[in-house]
Amino acid sequence: MQMVDMFYEELEDAKKRKVPFVIPIGTIEYHGYHASCGTDTMVITGVMRELEKTKEMVVCPPIWYGVASYAVAGPESGTIQVDVDAYENYIYCILKSLIYGGVKNIYCVAHHQTEEAGLMPMTLACHKAAKKLIMEYMEDTRGKGWWGSNDYADYYENLGTGDDPFSYIKVIPLLSAEAQHKCGGFDHAGKFESSLMYALYPEHVDLERTKRNTQWFAKNSVETSMELGQHMVQCALETLQDIIK
Known part of the structure; x- marks a missing residue:
C-alpha cells in the first residue's frame, strides 16, 4: 500500500496491526552520463514495488534529498547535498x-554509501534521529526513569521484538552485506x-551513454545487463x- 493513497481508517488499521511502514531514504546525485540522478532513491x-506484491506494508513517500556529499562530484553535476545536521533534524521530525x-x-531503507552495510553520515543521521526520538518519546509517555521501573523488568526478554521500543524504528540498507x-x-x-536500476526502471539507464x-567508478557500466x-x-x-516484518 502506498501511504499517499490510503484513507484515515486504512492507516489506523495498519497502525493497530503493526504493519511495516517503509520510508525510502535516497539522494539526488550524479550517476555518470548514463543513469538518472534519482537512482539512489x-x-x-x-524494489519496494516488487516487495509489495508478496508482503503487506505501507510505503511512505521517499526522502529524495539527502546527505549525498560532494565526494563523487560537485554541485555542478546535479548532486544536491543536504547538511547532515539539518538532515538529521528533518528525519527526526518525520519520524x-x-x-x-x-x-x-x-x-x-537506504541506498547511498551502504557498501558492506557500513555506517556513513546519512545512515548515521537516521540512526541518531531514531534513538533520540525514542528516548524522548518514552520519557514523555512513561516518565523519567521509565527503563528502570519494574514495568520494564522484562526488557531484556523483549529485546529486538515489537515490544522493544528501540525496535520501533529500524535503519537498514536496501542491499544487506549478505545480499x-x-x-x-x-x-x-x-x-x-x-x-539494478536498469532492471527496475530501464528507461532511466541509457546503455549507449x-x-x-x-x-573510474563508472567505466564498467558498459557491462550493465538486465540479467545481473x-x-x-x-x-x-x-x-x-x-528483515521487514
Whole structure:
C-alpha cells in the first residue's frame, strides 16, 4: 500500500496491526552520463514495488534529498547535498509524527554509501534521529526513569521484538552485506548499480551513454545487463522478506 493513497481508517488499521511502514531514504546525485540522478532513491522505490506484491506494508513517500556529499562530484553535476545536521533534524521530525501518531514498526531503507552495510553520515543521521526520538518519546509517555521501573523488568526478554521500543524504528540498507555478496559486488554508477536500476526502471539507464564515461567508478557500466539487475533485485527481495516484518 502506498501511504499517499490510503484513507484515515486504512492507516489506523495498519497502525493497530503493526504493519511495516517503509520510508525510502535516497539522494539526488550524479550517476555518470548514463543513469538518472534519482537512482539512489528509485532503486529503493522499485524494489519496494516488487516487495509489495508478496508482503503487506505501507510505503511512505521517499526522502529524495539527502546527505549525498560532494565526494563523487560537485554541485555542478546535479548532486544536491543536504547538511547532515539539518538532515538529521528533518528525519527526526518525520519520524516524530509517525511515532506519536501511533506507528510502531518503521523501516528506513537506504541506498547511498551502504557498501558492506557500513555506517556513513546519512545512515548515521537516521540512526541518531531514531534513538533520540525514542528516548524522548518514552520519557514523555512513561516518565523519567521509565527503563528502570519494574514495568520494564522484562526488557531484556523483549529485546529486538515489537515490544522493544528501540525496535520501533529500524535503519537498514536496501542491499544487506549478505545480499551484496550474493549479487557478486556493489558499486556507484558501475555495472552493479546500473544493472539494478536498469532492471527496475530501464528507461532511466541509457546503455549507449555508458560508453562516454571516463571516470573510474563508472567505466564498467558498459557491462550493465538486465540479467545481473534482475539477480540483484531477487537478492534484495530475499533478504528484505526476512528483515521487514
